[in-house]
Amino acid sequence: MRKLSLISFGIAVSALFGTQLARADQLADIKQKGTLVCGTLGNAEPFSFPNPQTRETQGYDVDFCGAIAKALGVKLELKLISVAARIPELMQGRVDVLAANLGWTPERAQQIAYSDSYFVSNQMVTARRADKYKTPADLSGKRVAAPKGSTSEAGARKYIPNVTTVTFQDAPALFVALQQGKVDGVVLSELTLVKWKHDAENSPVPIDILQPPLFVEPWGIGMRKEETALIKQVNDVLSGMEKSGEAKKIFDKYLGTGTTYNLQRTFRIEPIKG
Incomplete structure (x- = not known):
C-alpha cells in the first residue's frame, strides 16, 4: 500500500509539474x-x-x-x-x-x-459644450460614463468627487449617451476624445475636452x-x-x-x- 501511495504521489507530482511546464511554454x-x-x-x-x-x-x-x-x-x-x-x-x-x-x-x-x-495615455473628461464645464472637478456629483471594467471607470470614481458612474460596453455607445444627454460627461483616452470632438464640431451637440487630464496611464x-x-x-x-x-x-x-x-x-x- 505504501509503495502504491508513493507511486501515486509521484504521478501526481509529475502531472503537476508537467502542466506547469506546458503552461510556461x-x-x-x-x-x-x-x-x-x-x-x-x-x-x-x-x-x-x-x-x-x-x-x-x-x-x-x-x-x-x-x-x-x-x-x-x-x-x-x-x-x-x-x-x-x-x-x-x-x-x-x-x-x-x-x-x-x-x-x-x-x-x-x-x-x-x-x-x-x-x-502612454492621457485619460481625459469630455462634456457637452452647452453645459459650460471647464474642469473634471466641475462634474462632481454628476453622471459620468466610461467603458465597463476599464481604468477610465475606476479613474472617474477615484478622481471626481461624489460622481455617479454609468458604464457601457464600447466607445460608440458612450458617445451616443453623451450626445443624447443621458450622462453629463465621459472619461476616455485623450485620442478617442480628440476624434469625437472633431466629428461633433459641426453637429447640434459639440463637445469640449476638459483640462487638466484626469490621470495618466x-x-x-x-x-x-x-x-x-x-x-x-x-x-x-x-x-x-x-x-x-x-x-x-x-x-x-x-x-x-x-x-x-x-x-x-x-x-x-x-x-x-x-
Missing part, C-alpha cells in the same frame, strides 16, 4: 501552431478599428500585434473582444496576448503580466504571468522596434502630423514602473 506552442492570437477591441480608433473600405481591423494596436507575430515567424490572428472581457479571455487561454488599450493598474498587475509600455501588452519566455520575447521585440524607429513610424502613421490627432511622440518604450 506558450511561446513554443505559438510557434508550433504558426499563429499568434491577439485580443484587441476592434472599435477603438485609432488603436483598433475597421478600415472604411475593406472592413478589416487596423490600427496602432493591430500594427504592434503584427510586428510581434512577424518577429515570431507566425501569422497574426485577431480576436475582437470587449473591454470587460480582456483579462478573462487572456486568463482562459482564448488569446495569447492582449493589445487592447490595456492601461496598467496595480490590481491588473497582480493578475497578468505587462510588457514594457508601448503607449502607461499601456502594455498583456500576457499570462507564467509565460516567462513569451514575456521576454515580446519585450525584446518592442525594444527592437524602439531602436529601429518602427515604433515611432506606427505612432506617426495613426497619431502624428497630418492625422486627426496631430500629436508628437513624447514617450519611449520602456519598463512600466509600478
